[in-house]
Structure formats: C-alpha cells, structure tokens
Amino acid sequence: xxxxxxxxxxxxxxxxxxxxxxxxxxxxxxxxxxxxxxxxxxxxxxxxxxxxxxxxxxxxxxxxxxxxxxxxxxxxxxxxxxxxxxxxxxxxxxxxxxxxxxxxxxxxxxxxxxxxxxxxxxxxxxxxxxxxxxxxxxxxxxxxxxxxxxxxxx
Amino acid sequence: xxxxxxxxxxxxxxxxxxxxxxxxxxxxxxxxxxxxxxxxxxxxxxxxxxxxxxxxxxxxxxxxxxxxxxxxxxxxxxxxxxxxxxxxxxxxxxxxxxxxxxxxxxxxxxxxxxxxxxxxxxxxxxxxxxxxxxxxxxxxxxxxxxxxxxxxxxxxxxxxxxxxxxxxxxxxxxxxxxxxxxxxxxxxxxxxxxxxxxxxxxxxxxxxxxxxxxxxxxxxxxxxxxxxxxxxxxxxxxxxxxxxxxxxxxxxxxxxxxxxxxxxxxxxxxxxxxxxxxxxxxxxxxxxxxxxxxxxxxxxxxxxxxxxxxxxxxxxxxxxxxxxxxxxxxxxxxxxxxxxxxxxxxxxxxxxxxxxxxxxxxxxxxxxxxxxxxxxxxxxxxxxxx
Amino acid sequence: xxxxxxxxxxxxxxxxxxxxxxxxxxxxxxxxxxxxxxxxxxxxxxxxxxxxxxxxxxxxxxxxxxxxxxxxxxxxxxxxxxxxxxxxxxxxxxxxxxxxxxxxxxxxxxxxxxxxxxxxxxxxxxxxxxxxxxxxxxxxxxxxxxxxxxxxxxxxxxxxxxxxxxxxxxxxxxxxxxxxxxxxxxxxxxxxxxxxxxxxxxxxxxxxxx
Numbered sequence: 001x002x003x004x005x006x007x008x009x010x011x012x013x014x015x016x017x018x019x020x021x022x023x024x025x026x027x028x029x030x031x032x033x034x035x036x037x038x039x040x041x042x043x044x045x046x047x048x049x050x051x052x053x054x055x056x057x058x059x060x061x062x063x064x065x066x067x068x069x070x071x072x073x074x075x076x077x078x079x080x081x082x083x084x085x086x087x088x089x090x091x092x093x094x095x096x097x098x099x100x101x102x103x104x105x106x107x108x109x110x111x112x113x114x115x116x117x118x119x120x121x122x123x124x125x126x127x128x129x130x131x132x133x134x135x136x137x138x139x140x141x142x143x144x145x146x147x148x149x150x151x152x153x154x
Numbered sequence: 155x156x157x158x159x160x161x162x163x164x165x166x167x168x169x170x171x172x173x174x175x176x177x178x179x180x181x182x183x184x185x186x187x188x189x190x191x192x193x194x195x196x197x198x199x200x201x202x203x204x205x206x207x208x209x210x211x212x213x214x215x216x217x218x219x220x221x222x223x224x225x226x227x228x229x230x231x232x233x234x235x236x237x238x239x240x241x242x243x244x245x246x247x248x249x250x251x252x253x254x255x256x257x258x259x260x261x262x263x264x265x266x267x268x269x270x271x272x273x274x275x276x277x278x279x280x281x282x283x284x285x286x287x288x289x290x291x292x293x294x295x296x297x298x299x300x301x302x303x304x305x306x307x308x309x310x311x312x313x314x315x316x317x318x319x320x321x322x323x324x325x326x327x328x329x330x331x332x333x334x335x336x337x338x339x340x341x342x343x344x345x346x347x348x349x350x351x352x353x354x355x356x357x358x359x360x361x362x363x364x365x366x367x368x369x370x371x372x373x374x375x376x377x378x379x380x381x382x383x384x385x386x387x388x389x390x391x392x393x394x395x396x397x398x399x400x401x402x403x404x405x406x407x408x409x410x411x412x413x414x415x416x417x418x419x420x421x422x423x424x425x426x427x428x429x430x431x432x433x434x435x436x437x438x439x440x441x442x443x444x445x446x447x448x449x450x451x452x453x454x455x456x457x458x459x460x461x462x463x464x465x466x467x468x469x470x471x472x473x474x475x476x477x478x479x480x481x482x483x484x485x486x487x488x489x490x491x492x493x494x495x496x497x498x499x500x501x502x503x504x505x506x507x508x509x510x511x512x513x514x515x516x517x518x519x520x521x522x523x524x525x526x527x528x529x530x531x532x533x534x535x536x537x538x539x540x
Numbered sequence: 541x542x543x544x545x546x547x548x549x550x551x552x553x554x555x556x557x558x559x560x561x562x563x564x565x566x567x568x569x570x571x572x573x574x575x576x577x578x579x580x581x582x583x584x585x586x587x588x589x590x591x592x593x594x595x596x597x598x599x600x601x602x603x604x605x606x607x608x609x610x611x612x613x614x615x616x617x618x619x620x621x622x623x624x625x626x627x628x629x630x631x632x633x634x635x636x637x638x639x640x641x642x643x644x645x646x647x648x649x650x651x652x653x654x655x656x657x658x659x660x661x662x663x664x665x666x667x668x669x670x671x672x673x674x675x676x677x678x679x680x681x682x683x684x685x686x687x688x689x690x691x692x693x694x695x696x697x698x699x700x701x702x703x704x705x706x707x708x709x710x711x712x713x714x715x716x717x718x719x720x721x722x723x724x725x726x727x728x729x730x731x732x733x734x735x736x737x738x739x740x741x742x743x744x745x746x747x748x749x750x
Contacts, residue, residue, distance in 0.1 A: 009492030012432045013502070016307040016509035023303025024182065024516055028288075031295030034302075035287050042259060042287060042294070043280035045361055072277055072358055072544065139254045341724055348634075348728030355551060356736055359544035385743075 044068045048082040048144075053104070059091040067102055069151055078131070080146040083112070087141050092116050096143070114145060121145065168215035171504065175512065176207045182516045183523065194534070198527035202519040205229070210511050217500075219475030219507060223514070224324060227314065230518035231321025233525035235375045240528055240538045242377055250380035256284035262292035265301050265317070266372070269350055269423040270365050273358035282361050307509045309431025310424045313414055313454070314474035315510040316517065319372045323413045327405035327453060335407045343415060343455045343470070346422035353419055365419060371396035415454035415470070425469045433506045434489050435473060437465045438496040441485035448477035448486050457486075465495065473506065542686065546695040548733065549679045550702020589662035591700050597676075598696035601683035605692070616748035619685050623741035626678040627734045634731020678737060 023030070034040070041047070048065050055062040062085055069079035081102040085092055096114040101107060109127040114120075114136050123133040131148040183203055190196050205226070212222045242249050255261055263285040274282045281287070281294055288295045304316050313320050349369070357364045366373075368389055374397035381387050396417075404412030414421050428434065435457075437448075448457050456471040467477075477486045487499035488506050528538045683695045 005492045006494075009432065009490045010501075010505070013490045013505040016432070016505070017512065019303055019307045020509045020512045021178075023300060023307075024513075027296050027299050030299045031288055031293065034299060035295050039279045040275060040281055040287065040294075041279065042285065043274065043278075043282045043361060046256070046282070046284040047259060048257070070278075070280075072274060072361060137253050137257055139258050144254075144257055341728070344721065344724045345728050347725045348732055351551065351725065351729040352548075352732035352736070355544070355548040356733075359548060 044070045048146075053101075055098070061086055062096075062098055064100060064102060067149055069149075075151060077152070078148065078150050080134075080148050083145045083147065085114075085143040092143065100147075102147075102149075110147065112145070112147065114143065116143060123147065164215055168211055171214045171508075172207060172211045175210050175508070175515070178512065179203060179207055179515055179519060183519045194527050194530040195523075197530060198523040198525070201526045202523035205522060206515040206519045210515065213507060213511065214504070218479045219503065220479045223314070223475060223511075224328070226514060226518055227321040228325040228328070229321070230514065230521055231318055231325065233518070233521035234318040235322075236525040236528055236538070237521050238376055243539050248380075249377050251377045252380050253382075259284060259286040260290055261285050262290075262377075263294045263297045264292070264366075264376070265297060265312075266319075266370055266418075266420045267363050267366055268298070268301060269419055270353055270357035270363045272354060274361065277358075282357065283363055283366075304513055305424065305427045306431075308473070308506075308513070309428040309433065310421070310469075310471060311431070311433070311473040311506070311510050312424050312427075313418075313421050313472040315514045317420075318517065318521070320411065320414055320472075322372075322375070323401045323405045323411045324453065325405075326402050327409050327411055329406050330409065333407065333409040338408065338410075338416070338455070340455075340458070343468075345416055346418055346470075347425075349417065350419035350422040368392060369396065371401055371413060371417075373397075374401075410455065411453040414472070415456075421454075421470070421472075428469050428471065432491055433473060433502070434491060435467045435471055435477065436487060436489040436495045437462050437467075438485045438487070439463075439465055441483045441496065443483055443485075445482065447480045447482065451476050451480045473510070475503075475507075478503070542691060542695055543698045545682060546679065546698030547702040549682070550699040551705055551729075585662045587704055589666040590703070591697070592662075593666045594696040594700045595693060597680060598683060598692040599689070601680050601696075602686070602689045602692040604680075604684040605686065614748070616744060619681065620741050620745035620748055622681045623678070623737055623744065626681050627737035627741055630678055630734030630737065631731050634727050634729070634734055678734075 044050075045068060049068040049070075050066055051063045052066045053064040055064070062083065065082040065084075067079055067081045069075040069077075081100070083098070083100065085096055094115065094117055096112075096116060098112050099108045100110050100112060102109050107126070109125070110130045111124040111126070112133065113122040119136055119138065121133045121136055123130070129149050129151070131150055134146045134148065136143055136145045180203070183199060190199060209222045209226045213219055216222070239249060246252070246255070251261055261284045263283060267283055271281050271283060274280050283294065285292075285294050287293060301312075304312050308315060314324075349365075353365045353369070367379075369392070371393055373393045378390060378393065379386050381390055400413040400417050404410075404416075437457075442462060444459075444462070446459075448462070449459065452467075453474060453476060454470055454472050456468045457477055458468075461467055473488070475488070478488060480486075484499075485496075487496055488503040489495055489499065490502045490505060493502070531540065532538050679696070679699050683692045686692050686695060
C-alpha cells in the first residue's frame with residue numbers, strides 16, 4: 001500500500017515538468033480556452049460596457065455604450081455612460097456636438113459639446129438622471145468621455 | 155581515488171541533468187526564431203543563456219540550491235526593472251499609467267492583483283482591472299494561465315522561483331553581514347493574511363483593486379498612476395514609503411525578505427496552494443540537533459521551534475532551499491508528500507528544482523537578455539532607451 | 541456596498557472579538573461527551589442570542605441617527621469625526637491592543653446552578669453580542685449614518701453573518717486549535733480595515749468642510 005502511495009506521489013511530482021512546459025508553450029491557446037470556458041471578462045466599470053448605438057458622421061463615428069450601473073451583485077445607485085468618437089483627431093471637427101439618448105426612448109437625455117483642441121466639455125442635461133461629465137480622454141485612436149448618471153430620477 | 159571517482163560521477167550526473175535543460179532553454183530563449191543579428195541583442199541572449207544554464211549546472215553539481223537560485227532570482231528581478239522601465243519610456247514616454255491607458259484596457263496585469271479579483275470573478279465572472287483579457291503585453295488571460303500552471307507545479311515556490319519582485323528584497327537582504335534587527339514578533343508574520351482578508355473584501359465592496367491602488371510597493375519600480383489629484387499623491391507617497399521600508403531598509407536591517415514574509419498578501423494567498431502542492435520541506439527529527447540555523451536563516455519566517463518539532467515548515471514556506479543548505483546535519487530536505495521523510499531526498503530535490511528552475515530560467519533569461527542589451531545600449535549610446 | 545461593509549467589519553473583527561470567548565465557550569457549549577450533532581443546538585442558540593443583541597443595537601443606531609439629524613446642523617462633520625476617532629481606536633486595537641479574557645462567558649459558564657440547555661447559550665450569545673469593542677463601535681457609527689431603520693437592521697444582520705464565520709464551525713473540534721491564529725489574523729485585519737475607515741472619515745470630513 002505504501003509502495004502504491006509512493007509511486008503515485010512520484011508520478012504527481014514528475015508531472016510538474018510537463019505542466020510547466022505546457023504552461024509556457026501553450027500559454028496563448030490556454031488563455032483563450034480559459035476565457036472561453038469561464039466567460040471571464042473585464043468588468044464594465046473598466047471596459048465601459050457594450051456599444052449599443054453608432055452614429056455615422058461621415059469622416060468619424062460616435063459610439064454610445066450602454067449605461068453602466070453594474071455592481072458586485074446588484075446595480076449601484078450611480079453609474080455612467082461612455083461615449084467615444086473615432087477615429088483619430090485629424091478626422092474630428094474642432095467642436096464635437098452630440099444629442100445623446102442613452103436609454104433609447106427617443107428622447108434626448110443630454111446635449112454634449114467637446115472642444116477637441118482645448119479638451120473642454122459642455123454638458124446640458126434634459127434628464128434629471130444626468131449628473132456631470134468627466135474630463136474627456138484623448139486615447140490612441142479615439143476621444144472618450146464618460147457622463148455620470150444616477151439610476152433613479154430625482 | 156575514491157574522492158575523484160565520486161567527483162567524476164557527480165560531474166557526469168550534473169552534465170546529464172543539465173543537457174536537457176540546456177536544449178530546452180535554447181529553444182525557449184530564441185522562441186523558435188533565428189538568433190538576432192544585432193550584436194548587442196545577440197550578446198544579451200548569449201549572456202542570459204550561459205548564465206542560466208551555468209547556474210543550473212552549479213545547483214546540480216554542488217548539491218546546494220539556495221545560493222545559486224538566489225543569484226539568478228536577484229539577477230532576474232533587477233533585469234525586470236531594467237527591462238520594464240525603459241520599455242515604458244519608449245512606448246509611452248513615462249512610467250506613469252494614464253487614464254487613456256486604463257480606459258483602453260492597456261494596463262499590464264500583474265500577479266499581485268489576483269487575490270483582489272477573486273470574489274467578483276466568482277460572483278459575476280468579471281475581472282476588476284483595467285486590462286485586456288487576451289490582447290497586448292501581460293494580458294489577464296495569459297497571466298492567469300502562468301499563475302495557475304506555476305501554482306500547480308510549485309505551490310508557494312512561486313515566491314522564490316517565479317515572482318519577479320521577490321528578488322529585489324532578497325537582493326537587499328544580502329547586503330551586510332549580520333542582521334541588526336533580530337527578534338521580530340511572530341504576530342507580524344500573520345499580517346500578510348490580515349491584509350489579504352481586508353483587501354479581498356474591500357476590493358469586492360468597492361470594485362477596485364485596492365492593493366494596487368493603495369499598498370503595492372513595487373509601483374516604485376514598474377508603473378503607477380499619473381499624479382493628477384491629491385488622493386493619487388497620497389497613494390504615491392504610501393507606495394514609495396512602503397518600497398523604501400519593506401523592500402530596501404527592512405531586508406538590510408533584518409537580512410530577511412520583509413516584504414514577502416511580513417506584508418505581501420499575494421504570498422499569503424499563495425501559501426494556500428502549498429496545501430495542495432506535492433512538494434514540501436521536511437525535518438528529520440532523528441538527525442536534527444536543534445541548532446536553530448534553519449530558523450534564523452529562513453527569509454520568510456517559515457520555520458521555527460514549533461514546526462521543527464512537528465518535522466515540517468509553516469504553510470508560508472517558499473521552498474527557496476536555504477534551510478536545506480544551512481542544516482549542518484542534513485536533517486532538512488526537499489520532500490514529496492506521500493513518501494518517507496529523508497529517504498531519496500536528492501530525488502525529491504531534483505524533482506522540485508527541475509520544474510522550478512525551468513520557470514525561473516524561462517522568465518529570467520528573457521529579462522536578463524534584454525537587460526544586458528540595454529546596458530550595452532547605455533555603454534555605446536549613453537542611453538538605456540532607443 | 542452597505543451589506544458588504546457590514547459583513548466586512550464583522551469578518552475582519554469577529555475573529556478577534558469572538559474567539560476570546562471560544563476557550564471558555566467551547567467546553568461549555570459542547571459539554572463533556574456531547575456529540576457534534578448535540579453541540580449544534582446550543583451553538584445555534586448562541587448565534588440566535590447574538591443576532592438578537594445586534595438587532596437591538598441596530599435599532600439604537602437608527603435612533604442615534606434620528607437624534608443627530610434632527611438636532612445638529614453639521615451631521616456629516618460629526619459622523620466624519622466619529623468615524624476618524626473610531627478608526628484610530630480600531631487601528632490601535634488591531635495592531636497594538638492586548639488580549640483580554642472574556643469575563644462574561646467565564647462568569648456565566650462557571651456557575652453551574654444557572655445552566656439550562658438552551659436558555660444559557662442564548663443569554664451568552666446576547667451578552668457577547670453586545671460586547672462593546674472598537675469594531676463593533678465602528679459598525680454602530682456606520683449604521684447610525686444610514687437613513688432608514690431597515691438599512692440599519694440589514695447592516696447589523698450582515699455584521700452578524702461576518703462574525704458568525706468564526707462561531708458556526710465551533711461544534712467541530714479541530715477548529716479550536718486554530719483559534720489562536722484566526723484571532724491574530726482577525727485582530728490585524730481589524731487594524732487594516734481601520735486604516736480604510738480613517739481614509740474614509742478624512743475624505744468625508746474634507747467633503748463636508750468644503
């Protein structure tokens with residue numbers, strides 16, 4: 001019995017080398033498999049949530065993400081909606097001007113203007129759920145802005 | 155005559171064990187591609203290769219693990235810093251992570267974040283980190299695979315054979331001949347677990363990686379959030395102070411790895427993997443003369459009178475091999491769970507050291523190769539950065 | 541966040557608060573020769589008594605909230621000051637505090653004439669539940685900042701669940717020997733959590749003053 005136990009122990013121990021080799025040689029496919037099997041994804045608070053609307057302006061497009069109120073288990077009382085203008089600045093006008101309907105109820109919720117040269121933002125809200133706009137971020141290939149929201153109307 | 159026969163046998167055995175590793179390393183260090191043609195890059199690669207293979211040969215030939223592991227481990231950590239910082243400056247112009255990097259999911263995922271992501275990952279399958287699952291450098295998916303594979307194979311051996319930060323406080327702990335601070339209360343060895351409990355729960359409550367934001371000292375040598383507010387300034391002061399205290403001054407004063415043994419929550423978390431891992435360190439009570447050298451030399455406070463009486467180490471053991479090398483009577487040894495203690499301990503040692511060294515060599519050789527290249531760049535152009 | 545906060549305070553502090561009593565409670569609750577199954581009933585009674593104690597304090601916290609918000613104009617500043625003070629107390633308690641024995645449990649358990657199978661564990665639970673230690677005070681302060689009674693009750697219910705993580709396994713003999721390590725970790729965790737509340741209190745103070 002102790003011989004069988006010892007053989008099993010040595011077998012497990014010597015598996016460590018193939019495990020290490022498999023880890024390094026198969027890192028990318030294993031990572032894809034891990035993500036596929038577990039469904040792990042970056043939390044919307046960091047990723048911005050899925051894109052729900054695209055507005056085509058010819059030389060550039062506006063991407064409106066879904067409102068993010070995701071908490072750990074239930075939704076939080078405050079959240080944001082992320083808006084992106086792509087592609088690079090050369091294709092963007094100096095003043096970006098959008099009427100945003102983030103909940104897709106065909107009513108404008110807020111009007112946002114972003115000056116791409118000074119990076120200043122003007123927000124006019126028509127919905128009491130809209131709180132404020134963060135400073136716009138000049139990313140590699142886009143201008144990104146988050147507008148803070150509260151879940152319930154005041 | 156008998157001595158020279160034994161020496162020849164040891165030499166043949168060392169060469170026989172080193173050859174497969176040397177071949178594997180040749181494959182891994184080149185990544186299957188032809189050797190670089192740029193002279194400095196070629197020199198860097200060759201230095202890294204000879205250094206890692208040479209270290210392994212010495213580990214096998216001399217029968218001593220810690221001294222040579224430590225040299226590579228420290229070299230790896232220093233190389234990581236020499237590689238990472240200039241790389242950041244080349245790609246983004248500074249060490250600071252900007253809002254742009256974070257919102258685009260371009261923050262590299264570090265293993266230290268893993269414990270803080272557990273509860274949200276389990277509850278909602280989300281990772282609370284501004285990174286990318288599969289794209290870019292150090293994506294979340296690849297780092298999780300690396301962590302899982304290394305943890306299954308090595309347990310908390312991660313901390314002495316894989317972690318690219320551990321070599322920094324190990325390096326500083328080698329400065330000076332004797333410790334100035336000797337008696338550290340055993341209570342503080344539980345602080346990493348307390349920090350782990352607090353940050354895991356606080357991170358879940360706030361959906362933010364609290365350890366990264368507030369406590370990680372290694373932001374001082376990697377990347378940190380650009381100081382754009384007073385809160386970030388306070389965070390910056392904290393991590394610089396923690397780096398100076400726990401990674402530099404603490405190890406110099408105590409000659410122990412104070413960050414790893416008295417603070418790191420990732421280390422505490424990794425300790426639980428020791429419970430499942432097949433390898434451990436055991437003490438043969440028949441051979442032990444209770445000299446206490448293992449206890450005073452352990453870098454992470456993982457062996458003491460109590461555990462010696464039970465013939466084992468604490469679960470925080472990082473399997474660095476120092477106690478094994480320090481024991482004058484050969485009472486402390488690497489061990490495979492389920493086998494008799496002290497019997498065929500050299501087989502157990504090699505069964506652990508081989509995969510552990512493989513990980514260290516693969517991770518380390520890449521870093522050392524680039525670090526040597528950067529140093530040559532500095533020598534020839536006056537700058538570490540291209 | 542509120543529920544997690546309550547749970548967190550209970551979990552981070554319960555090990556320290558409660559396991560002082562474990563060396564006395566464990567032999568008393570389990571009794572000599574009692575099986576694991578028989579031990580579950582007195583432990584359940586003990587937990588019920590603790591929950592009752594916490595809910596009483598939840599009501600008191602809500603009354604404190606009403607009193608402060610009705611009479612004092614600078615409510616946020618007051619709560620910020622209280623949070624900072626209790627956070628400092630929690631930090632000292634967590635990192636530098638000394639161990640003390642559970643007098644209540646020792647006193648009651650030592651008097652055999654007052655024992656009964658269920659009443660005594662419930663009473664013990666209630667008395668240890670209202671034990672005023674820094675994590676409990678901080679929980680009280682946080683609960684007092686909640687507007688509604690149901691929020692305060694839920695907060696303390698979550699706090700109770702957090703502390704119960706240390707009590708529920710008591711019928712299992714093996715856990716007794718780990719209680720010292722859990723106590724040390726719990727106490728240090730309370731200190732770390734205190735740092736978080738110190739930051740939270742300071743930020744609230746700055747926001748209230750501006």
